[in-house]
Amino acid sequence: MTDKTPIILCAGEHGRALVYGYVDKEPEEGASVRLHNARMVIYYPSGGTFGLASAGPPSGSRVTDAVTKIVETKWQEWLAVSDTAAEKFDAWAS
Numbered sequence: 076m077t078d079k080t081p082i083i084l085c086a087g088e089h090g091r092a093l094v095y096g097y098v099d100k101e102p103e104e105g106a107s108v109r110l111h112n113a114r115m116v117i118y119y120p121s122g123g124t125f126g127l128a129s130a131g132p133p134s135g136s137r138v139t140d141a142v143t144k145i146v147e148t149k150w151q152e153w154l155a156v157s158d159t160a161a162e163k164f165d166a167w168a169s
Contacts, residue, residue, distance in 0.1 A: 081156035081164070083116075083128050084108055090151025093124060095138075095164045108147045114164060115139045128154040131163025138167045 079097035086092040096110030117137040119127060132138050156164070 079111060081161040082110075083124060083154045083156055084110065084147060084150050085124065085152045085154075086147045086150045088149050093127065094145070094147065095127075095156065096141075096145070102150070102153050108150060108153070110145050110147065111143065112141045112165070113145045114141050114167065124154060128156050128160055130157070131160035132167060138164065138169060140169045 079099055080101070081095070081097050082102070084094045084096070084102070086094050093116040094110060094113055095116060096113030098108060098110060102108045115138070116127065116132065117139060119132055119136040120134075122130065122133055126133070
């Protein structure tokens, strides 16, 4: 998926839902975001959202299976995801 960029989207009205996935282009404020191969982070024990974006989900995390595509209309912020973190997310076994 080299033509898409991995991100973590802080979704929902208050930005509390963390969704990892790939986007075709950088999200624009006020616009919907289409994520491909999206996974929701249900729980992660430490490291915060910056840690998830930098190193991926740590041991003990709970991450859902991937869905092909979602469109999120309410989101608060997004974080660029490192290659290392993307590899961990993509290989995650739910």
